[in-house]
Amino acid sequence: xxxxxxxxxxxxxxxxxxxxxxxxxxxxxxxxxxxxxxxxxxxxxxxxxxxxxxxxxxxxxxxxxxxxxxxxxxxxxxxxxxxxxxxxxxxxxxxxxxxxxxxxxxxxxxxxxxxxxxxxxxxxxxxxxxxxxxxxxxxxxxxxxxxxxxxxxxxxxxxxxxxxxxxxxxxxxxxxxxxxxxxxxxxxxxxxxxxxxxxxxxxxxxxxxxxxxxxxxxxxxxxxxxxxxxxxxxxxxxxxxxxxxxxxxxxxxxxxxxxxxxxxxxxxxxxxxxxxxxxxxxxxxxxxxxxxxxxxxxxxxxxxxxxxxxxxxxxxxxxxxxxxxxxxxxxxxxxxxxxxxxxxxxxxxxxx
Numbered sequence: 263x264x265x266x267x268x269x270x271x272x273x274x275x276x277x278x279x280x281x282x283x284x285x286x287x288x289x290x291x292x293x294x295x296x297x298x299x300x301x302x303x304x305x306x307x308x309x310x311x312x313x314x315x316x317x318x319x320x321x322x323x324x325x326x327x328x329x330x331x332x333x334x335x336x337x338x339x340x341x342x343x344x345x346x347x348x349x350x351x352x353x354x355x356x357x358x359x360x361x362x363x364x365x366x367x368x369x370x371x372x373x374x375x376x377x378x379x380x381x382x383x384x385x386x387x388x389x390x391x392x393x394x395x396x397x398x399x400x401x402x403x404x405x406x407x408x409x410x411x412x413x414x415x416x417x418x419x420x421x422x423x424x425x426x427x428x429x430x431x432x433x434x435x436x437x438x439x440x441x442x443x444x445x446x447x448x449x450x451x452x453x454x455x456x457x458x459x460x461x462x463x464x465x466x467x468x469x470x471x472x473x474x475x476x477x478x479x480x481x482x483x484x485x486x487x488x489x490x491x492x493x494x495x496x497x498x499x500x501x502x503x504x505x506x507x508x509x510x511x512x513x514x515x516x517x518x519x520x521x522x523x524x525x526x527x528x529x530x531x532x533x534x535x536x537x538x539x540x541x542x543x544x545x546x547x548x549x550x551x552x553x554x555x556x557x558x559x560x561x562x563x564x565x566x567x568x569x570x571x572x573x574x575x576x577x578x579x580x581x582x583x584x585x586x587x588x589x590x591x592x593x594x595x596x597x598x599x600x601x602x603x604x605x606x607x608x609x610x611x612x613x614x
Contacts, residue, residue: 266411267291267522268486268598269376272386274519274531276371277403281305285329287320289523291375295362296320300327306340307362307373319359368392369401370519370531376602387488389517391535398540400549402532404557408564410487410522411595412571413530416560417489417518418443418452418481418587443586450594452587453480458498464552465495468538468545469511474498478507483591485598487520494537513537516553526568532557 275288276297286297287310294310296319308329310320317333324330328337328345336357337346344357363374363381368389374381391397406413419441443452457476465471477495494513500506507513514536521529534553539545571577581589 266595266599267375268595268602270380270602271374271376271486272365272372272381273375273487273521274370274529275307275373275521277401277531278305278366278369278371281371283324285320285322285324287318290373290529291522292524293375294318294320295373296329297364297371297373298324298329300340302327304340305364305366305371307364307371308338308340308342309360309362311359312336312338313356313359368517368533369399387484389490389515389535391515396540397535397537398542398546398549400534400536400546400553402530402550402553402557404530404554404561405523406528406530406561406564407526408528408561408568409526409571410520410528411592412564412567413520413528413560414483414487414489414591414595415588416564417491417520418450418483418591419584441584441586443590445590445594448484450483450587450590451480452483452590453478453492455502461495465512469495471495471497471511476500476502478502481587483587485591485595487522488517489520490515490517511538526572530557 269291273290275290275295276286280286281297281299283299288295288297295307296310297305297307299305306329308319310318312319312331312333314331314336315333317331319329319331319338322330322332325337328339330337335346335348336344338359339345340361342359342361344353347353347357363378365372365383365386367386372386392399439454439456441452441454443450445451455476455478458474459477461469461471461475462477465475465477475495476498478492480492481489482492483489492513492515494507494510496506496510514534516534517532519531521531523529532553534549536545536549
C-alpha cells in the first residue's frame with residue numbers, strides 16, 4: 263500500500279530559498295520534476311524529461327524564461343511548450359513537456375501533482391498565525407527512508423511521545439492518559455490533556471515553570487500530507503479553554519508537510535510557530551536543533567519499521583486503544599483514494 267498516492271493536492275517540493283534561477287531536481291510521488299525561476303522570479307515546475315531523447319532537463323541551463331535541454335539545446339517555457347529547436351524553424355506540437363501548477367506559501371514551494379484544472383490555491387491548508395506579530399518561526403527538512411503512510415501514522419499518534427521523546431516533549435506522566443479522536447470536516451484530530459504533571463523538558467527550558475502543569479497535545483491531520491500539532495502548557499488548575507491556551511506561557515504549533523518521494527522515502531518539511539521569544543534569533547536556532555532531535559527520534563524508529571516491512575511484506579499490524587487516530591486516518595485515506603480513482607482511470611492527467 264505504500265505507493266498509493268492522492269494526486270489532486272498541493273505537495274511541498276522545496277524551500278523557496280532552494281529554488282534559484284538555475285534548475286532544481288526533485289522527485290515527488292515517484293515522478294521526476296525540475297523547478298526553476300523565470301526572470302520575473304516565478305517558480306515553474308516541469309517534468310524532468312525532454313521529449314526528444316528523454317534527457318533530464320535539470321542538467322540544462324536556464325535562458326531567461328526558458329529551460330534548455332542539455333543534450334540538443336531545445337528550450338522549454340514555464341508552460342512546458344518548446345520555444346526553440348536549434349537547427350529548425352518549425353516546432354512540432356509534440357515538442358512539449360508536462361507543466362505543473364505551482365504556488366509559494368509559508369516559505370515553501372508547493373506543486374499540484376494531479377489534474378491542473380483542479381488546482382485551487384484555496385485548497386492549501388491555512389496557517390492563521392503565520393507571519394503574525396508574537397509568533398516566531400523555525401524550520402526544518404529531512405528525507406525519511408520510510409513510506410509516507412507510516413510517517414502519517416506517527417503524526418496522528420500522541421501516545422508515542424511518552425516513550426520516544428523523553429528528552430524533549432514527553433515524560434512518564436502521560437503513559438496511561440487515554441487518547442481521544444474526532445473528525446472535523448476533512449481534518450482528523452487526536453490528542454489529550456495531561457493534568458497535574460511535571461513539566462516536560464522543553465517547557466521547563468523556555469518558561470522556567472518548575473511546579474505541576476496541565477499540558478495539552480493535539481495532533482491534526484489533513485490528507486494527503488499536512489499535519490500540525492498544537493502543544494502547550496500552563497500552571498495546573500487553570501481552565502482548559504481556548505482563551506487560557508492563548509495566554510499560556512508555552513504554546514507551539516508544529517506543522518509538517520509530507521511529500522512522498524518514492525514508495526519507501528518521504529520528503530519531510532516542517533515549521534514551528536511559537537508564542538514566545540518571537541524575534542529572538544538564538545531561540546529560533548535552538549528550536550531548529552530541538553525539533554531536529556525530536557524528528558530524528560521518530561526517524562530512527564520509522565526507518566527501522568520500514569526495513570522490517572520490506573523484509574516481511576505480509577505483516578499486518580495489530581491495533582491497540584491508542585491507535586484510534588491511526589484507524590480513522592487509514593479509513594479516510596482508503597475513501598479518498600477510491601473517490602479519486604472513481605473519477606479517472608489514472609488519477610492524474612500528466613502523461614508526458
